[in-house]
Amino acid sequence: MSSKKIILDEKDLPKQWYNIQADLPEPLEPPYNTRAGRPATPEDLEAIFPKEIIKQEMSSERYIDIPEPVREAYKIWRPSPLVRATNLEKFLDTPAKIYFKNEGVSPSGSHKSNSAIAQAFYNKEEGVKRIATETGAGQWGSALAMACQKFGIECVVYMVKVSFEQKPYRKSLMQVYGAQVFSSPSSQTETGRKVLTEDPDNQGSLGLAISEAIEDVLNNKNSKYSLGSVLNHVAMHQTIIGLEAKKQLEIAGDYPDIVIACLGGGSNFSGTAFPFIMDKLQGKQPNLKAIAAEPSACPKLSKGVLAYDYGDSSGFTPALKMYTLGHTFMPGGIHAGGLRYHGASPLVSALVKHNLVDPVTVKQREAFEAAVTFARTEGILPAPESAHAIRVAIQEALKAKEEGKSKTILFNLSGNGYFDLSAYDNYLSGSMVDYEYPSEKVCEALTHLPKI
């Protein structure tokens, strides 16, 4: 009987992350300090990030060593399984082979822990006592809370008020891991107090929570800030996903024709696809197709522009060169909260510009239809974000069937859906709606890009 899962030994856990900056067709354009009117320098970032993180952010070394304490902490759940979706294949009656990497087995429930552990470690090494961050739906906050507990660092999370109230259990999970969680806008910061005075019922936003976390860090000794996606170092930490998957596929004697992951800020997509795109950039796999599955409601790669824009909606961060819908764009309220970000990581944006990554949009109901099919065939409940990747994998498998070709498809199951069952209820009851990006014309938010 054939293998269902391909499991690596702990000793085969990769010893280095892959840094795609070494292989890009042209160097990345640097972040821009709009207040100073010049490109941002490493010194600009030192107030909020530890030095090693800034070094990684700017590095063009191809491989960067994973510190042993980080590898040791990864072993709580890593190496994660690579699974052959045999039951889904049978259900689709496709000649395609479908593999998925299961990142939902991490204790925080998603791939976010891969970077959280690394970031907590580097902060600890540099004597940081306290990390502040923001979280929307709570996956990043849970991952960082767990990582900080691991390395004995205080963790403070500003959680967007609407999620704080609607998703209380993610907050509880962070608290079990010992984190302090504030509903944002909070009375902890000047920014928060100002908003609350003007509008006591303000529901918060990710941009506002970022502003609160950064203000908190600037006003507290021995504190640093931490970000869960978008930036180069985060993307690099996530490459552990694709590097493991490559080894596992090698054991299976396979190599993917198509690699698929969903795209929010870009860390999950980067982590899954970059180790394979490396082979394409190095000329070894010219036919590899990498697909970023983004929600129709927030299609930055498909309908955005490539421009300098802020990482947060208030314009506190340096500006980054990325595909964006404008930092003031508010997407419709899809359940896949992790995909509701206005921009795409500069690294992914650069690859899209060079046609090395294909964006595909997925409607909310299509994603949930795929998720239910997946749960009923493979038995595992996917996160709504991951469901976008599943949808595209199914489409590609059906295309292979039509063409009578045996393609090998790999997608990342970036998280489990245990915290998203109200969204499944919404789908199964037939009351789920689709949100579209407001028309083909340039969205109003794009007129607010910073002038650089």
Place this chain on the structure above:
Amino acid sequence: MSSKKIILDEKDLPKQWYNIQADLPEPLEPPYNTRAGRPATPEDLEAIFPKEIIKQEMSSERYIDIPEPVREAYKIWRPSPLVRATNLEKFLDTPAKIYFKNEGVSPSGSHKSNSAIAQAFYNKEEGVKRIATETGAGQWGSALAMACQKFGIECVVYMVKVSFEQKPYRKSLMQVYGAQVFSSPSSQTETGRKVLTEDPDNQGSLGLAISEAIEDVLNNKNSKYSLGSVLNHVAMHQTIIGLEAKKQLEIAGDYPDIVIACLGGGSNFSGTAFPFIMDKLQGKQPNLKAIAAEPSACPKLSKGVLAYDYGDSSGFTPALKMYTLGHTFMPGGIHAGGLRYHGASPLVSALVKHNLVDPVTVKQREAFEAAVTFARTEGILPAPESAHAIRVAIQEALKAKEEGKSKTILFNLSGNGYFDLSAYDNYLSGSMVDYEYPSEKVCEALTHLPKI
């Protein structure tokens, strides 16, 4: 660097379950048909169970083959990891080695899937089209829903009303897996309608839900009933846990001095401990200690009597010889819903009678204190049921420290706690209360035992 997890290959997945009936000091006393006034026969059970299940229930063969389709379905999550709790050991500063088997990685979130898959398979083999069952907190219902979907059988779950309303997400998970879920008392059965007429606000009970499920099966063609604990065949299916753990400990060059699992109906405890108790029964490991961790609120082994009693609170099932607090006993509302059962499986009861298993009681707050310690050291969020086993493991590790002895401790982490975060909230906020078994005197429910 040493291994954190010991992972088996899929090819090392056990090929047989272990049936402890082969090794008992004396044969089990048979179930008793109180209506007929005689021991129950296999024929008595055929109305509700498939023949192969009845055969297994009565069998004294030491090993029973696991059918290939069941092994194949197990591979979705099995073999499960055996983890060395190095961080917990360090935190406790104990010379003891603590291992745990992680059954929380199953897609339904607990060990319950081990028997659900097997039961769904045997029903399918005998042409059953539809299985009805009851569920309290929802772990068994989720497991059976997933298993029925796997083998193409309709699944109907009667879920105790109070849980149906308070734990809507477990219900949603069952529905994602395609099950029909009714709040019990329901209008689907005579029993349910009668209760609803007399008391429209009745909150339901496990006993009532069992009655509804059995009535449903008797009134529907091609339908059978399925039970998630207590019975011999369920305990046997769960031995996959201990059999895997034995192989994994062998790889680590270890054997436990102490094996610990929590005890509700007994299937989790049986599955974990029986393969080790076998060695004790066969004289190979005379010093092995097996501890059943039960809640102070429902201490059937510690404070119950060994007598014939019904499996359900209404007295519909055959009577079983077991340690019981009386089938009408209603324990306090502890969050570990899976441990609120009045009796202990006849197999575990027989072992307790012969001093082969030691019961230990754990208070609710002690269990949650242990759970939070575990989450903060090992990173994994335990189910409240499993937290009882963790508490005892910690106690034994501290005892080893006091005695300066290097003991090897194994416990089963039977489920994850993603659906139990409101209980953690309750603990962290300081408002959790302990429930005790009502005094040392014989509880009133014990006066209602059937006269046999």
